[in-house]
Amino acid sequence: MPCTRGDVNSKTLLSPIVKQFSHNCHVSFYHTPDLRWPLNRLLPHRYNELIGLQHMKFYLIDNCVIITGANLSGDYFTSRQDRYMIIQDHKPLSDFFDDLSRVLCKISFQLTPDGKFILDKEFPLSPVSVTQRGEYLKRSRSLVLDMYDGYRTRNTTAVSPALSSTQPPDTxxxxxxxxxxxxxxxxxxxxxxxxxxxxxxxxxxxxxxxxxxxxxxxxxxxxxxxxxxxxxxxxxxxxxxxxxxxxxxxxxxxxxxxxxxxxxxxxxxxxxxxxxxxxxxxxxxxxxxxxxxxxxxxxxxxxxxxxxxxxxxxxxxxxxxx
Incomplete structure (x- = not known):
């Protein structure tokens, strides 16, 4: 797993938190299905991300969403110029990002309190399995698109009255x-x-x-x-x-x-x-x-x-x- 590179990494950082707060803390690690055998054995760890990685950065607190290109490492808070946008009190958008996060977590590896990686019980397909690759891609795509299409349908229905209003939205x-x-x-x-x-x-x-x-x-x-x-x-x-x-x-x-x-x-x-x-x-x-x-x-x-x-x-x- 790319997140296990080096002595100090994402897994070593998050494992104690999952162990202490397993009742209300859930950590998932995305693994690209393109990095599988033999590439995952031949490529040095530091070059794994050339094959693919999870690059989304959004932060969800209640009905507030922050979307950015920034990670949460120290230099982003001190000496790294980045861009952030906050959308406040917007439940439909917050629900979208909550649903997106849940879907992506489901198709990823789950970090257990004892520091192991397991598959989601409702999605027992591995992204690195050669034999399961086709089924993994098919079902993952279906889950993501079903979520996205559902949001788009609900949102279109919700904004239709505003389109015919004498004062349509300006944003x-x-x-x-x-x-x-x-x-x-x-x-x-x-x-x-x-x-x-x-x-x-x-x-x-x-x-x-x-x-x-x-x-x-x-x-x-x-x-x-x-x-x-x-x-x-x-x-x-x-x-x-x-x-x-x-x-x-x-x-x-x-x-x-x-x-x-x-x-x-x-x-x-x-x-x-x-x-x-x-x-x-x-x-x-x-x-x-x-x-x-x-x-x-x-x-x-x-x-x-x-x-x-x-x-x-x-x-x-x-x-x-x-």
Whole structure:
């Protein structure tokens, strides 16, 4: 399990809590079904996440939801620039994230009070089993889509009266999910749609700590040469991988090289690129903002954990806010 890497890890941190508060504490560990034998035996532990990982970051307290790209490690509270949005007193949205969390926990490994990993009693299929792979993917996809479609149906029914009102809502919010191993890619489809429908003279701003746009996004931008684009990314000195041991230490400069290659490819577009630099700080914020004209306030934004990159085997959750 990737969470057991090193002497101090997620399992060693959470096991005492589960043991002491087993009556009201539940901990699950997602494992991508793409990391199975023989890859899980051949790949070094630190490179496991190249195959896939759980990247959703949302925090739910009663009817309040915080969605962000931030983890809960110490530097996010002290010296790591990130982005957070709080939606308060919104029961339908809170219920959605509660249901999403429950479904993802069900298809994951469960941490027991004695520090072992077991399967959920109601979902006894292992994501790493070669023989159960097909059934695991089929049933997992069905559980997630049933949950999502149920929310969408209930929400559509609830907002229908508002659509015909003389004073319709001025803000729309929609949660999107991205689970590539289960062939669920709502976030990337909506992101591509936004880029494809951007009007001439409008502005699209992207923020990402790790700049490596997918070819689909680049092609969508190339098809809109009259749109103004701006990109904010981490300077090598503000990249979280700076100073890492081994090959990982070169990652910050690799992203700068990718940005330079991107600029040369889109030389006919109006693109402004910026690098975040702040002494002692790293940059991890991500998102998309759409404005109807230069200098005007955004009318649409995406907030969540995606980096808009080619790392396509990750689980994401994102807000579409308009």
């Amino acid at each position: 729309w919010l929609a949660p999107l999910i991205e689970l590539p191993p289960l062939h669920i890619q709502l976030d990337s489809r909506v992101t591509k749609l936004i880029l494809s429908l951007a009007r001439d003279g409008s502005c699209v701003s992207l923020g990402t700590g790790y700049f490596n746009l997918t070819q689909e996004y680049v092609r969508a931008m190339l098809d809109k040469p009259r749109v103004n684009y701006s990109v904010l990314m981490a300077h090598p000195t503000a990249n979280g991988f700076l100073g890492a041991r081994g090959a990982a230490g070169g990652i910050p400069y690799a992203y700068t090289a990718l940005a330079a290659r991107f600029l040369s490819r889109v030389s006919n577009l109006k693109v402004a690129m910026f690098e975040y630099v702040r002494s002692g700080w790293t940059y991890h914020a991500k998102g998309l903002w759409y404005s109807e004209s230069p200098g005007s306030k955004p009318v649409l934004t995406l907030i969540g954990s995606p980096n808009f990159g080619k790392w396509s085997r990750i689980l994401f959750c994102i807000y579409y806010l308009r």
